[in-house]
Amino acid sequence: MSAARHVAVLLGGLSTEREVSLNSGAACAKALRNAGFAVTEVDAGADVAQRLAEIGPDVVFNALHGRYGEDGCVQGVLELMRIPYTHSGVRASAVAMDKPAAKLVFAAAGLPLAAGIATTAGEAAERHMMAPPYVVKPTNEGSSVGVHIVRPNDNRYPMGLTETWGPEKPVLIETFVPGRELTVAVMGDRALAVTEILPATEFYDYxxxxxxxxxxxxxxxxxxxxxxxxxxxxxxxxxxxxxxxGVSRTDFRYDDAAGGAGLIVLEVNTQPGMTATSLVPEQAAHVGMSFEDLVTWMVEDASCDR
Structure with missing residues (x-):
């Protein structure tokens, strides 16, 4: 790969997942340099368009996580600037980040889902809106930020989310699905592998x-x-x-007592973690692709208008 090919790696950003993004971005930048690219790391703040205009990269590697980097915002900036970028485009990013909207798309596609209700943190704190056990999660955060499981013996919704974001914060309430945590990375139109995640905590939280x-x-x-x-x-x-x-990762719950019918789609992550030991690079390694090869493929796949 010619070192003249200049890649700007967007990392950090303004979301609650800033630290995760810094780790992903640093790992991807290192791998891209090892693959022969010229790389500039850009901590994506409010001046990201100005920074990119000054740098003039051929391609942007989007290693941002969470709001502004994963929800279509930075993708829209890059479309306006006509800079090819990795991962999903504006529409897919925005819909995937909006959990109720994504569920509507999945339902229309006939995918198996948990029952859900879109509401606010304040309303959810007033009463059980479905029979426990159920899960309450912010509609537009990633990395399991703010996720709570409400058990049958709980009198009310835990107040941590309300205290953090206020009563008007949009949340999604979903039926709790028992079973195992599975995830599948998709690269282009190819699923790489199935990983089971065994968390040390109650569930796969932050x-x-x-x-x-x-x-x-x-x-x-x-x-x-x-x-x-x-x-x-x-x-x-x-x-x-x-x-x-580009690359996405779909998370599942799997109730093995029900066989294949026990698979429930939880969500699609359009900006999955990208350190060398993250889930997607692990699956790529399982099918014989090195981390450097993976990030190189992602740069070559970068585009606008999709």
């Missing part, structure tokens, strides 16, 4: 995702072959239903 020893990954997941194939097929269908491009 701490389990990013703290040392917070979770263990089993790839390939030790599940029946037909269930693995169904999970991979559902991930490709979810990726396509949203109109994603």
């Amino acid at each position: 701490e389990a995702k990013y703290a040392a020893g917070g979770s263990r990954h089993v790839v390939p997941a030790e599940i029946p072959a037909d269930v693995a194939e169904r999970a991979k097929d559902l991930a490709v269908r979810a990726h396509g239903a949203l109109g994603c491009r």
Whole structure:
């Protein structure tokens, strides 16, 4: 790869997932340099358009997570600037980040889902809006930020989210699905593998995702072959239903007592973690692709208008 090919890596940003993005961006920048690219790291603040105009990259590698970087905002900036960029475009990013909107798309595509109700944190704190156990999550945050499980013996919705974001914060309430945590990476139109995530905490929350020893990954997941194939097929269908491009990752709950019918699509992450030990690079390594090869493919796949 010619070092003349200049890639700007967007990292950091303004969301609650800033630290995660800094780690992803640093890892991707290092791998891209090792692959022969000229790389400039850009901490994406409110002046990101000005910074990119000054730098003049050929391609942007979007390593942002959360709001402004994952929800169509920075993608819109890059479309206006006509700079090809990695991962999904404006529409797919915005819809995937809006959990109720994504559920409508998935339902129309016939994907298996948990029952859900879109409401606000304040309304959810007043009464049980569905029979416990259920999950309450912000509609537009990633990395399991602010997610709570409400158990049958809980008298009311836990107040942490209300205290953090206020009563008007939009939230999604979903039926709690028992079972195992599975995830499938999609690269282009190809599902890579199925990973089972074994969190050290109650569920795969922010701490389990990013703290040392917070979770263990089993790839390939030790599940029946037909269930693995169904999970991979559902991930490709979810990726396509949203109109994603590049790399995405679909998360599932799997109730193994129900076989293939026990797979439930939770969400699609259009900006999955991208350190060398993150879930997507682990699956790529499982199918014989190095981290450098993966990020190179993502740069070559970068575009606008999709």
